[in-house]
Amino acid sequence: MAVRINRQIISATTLTGFLAGSFIASAENNFSRDGVLSGWEALVTFVLLPLLAALLVSIGLRRRHLAPRLIVVAYLTLAIPLFGISAGGANVLQQMLGGIIGGSVWGLFFAIRRFPRDSVSK
Secondary structure: OEEEEOHHHHHHHHHHHHHHHHHHHHHHHHHOOOOOOOOHHHHHHHHHHHHHHHHHHHHHOOOHHHHHHHHHHHHHHHHHHHHHHHHOOOOHHHHHHHHHHHHHHHHHHHHEEEEOHHHHHO
């Protein structure tokens, strides 16, 4: 089996991770000025902003068929690297970097395609 990685999907998921990380870091800085992130602030930060990041990337790149995959990548990026980074009190740059890494890693699951060896060698 030969493996190919779709570069368009990797770039879209990396950009989604970057936007999710920057949106969440900015929202945490702006909403938690009183030291508490609860209620509608948490709802907007953790539910709407990853969705917004995925939709902006899919519309901006004119690849609307990727929207469901990008939404999954945005929420997985939020769940694994960004929650842990934000719990540690990271700054905006660290969260953006975590979003880029998370989006790239989660995007690999959607970008890898397997082909039989015969079809690649022909």
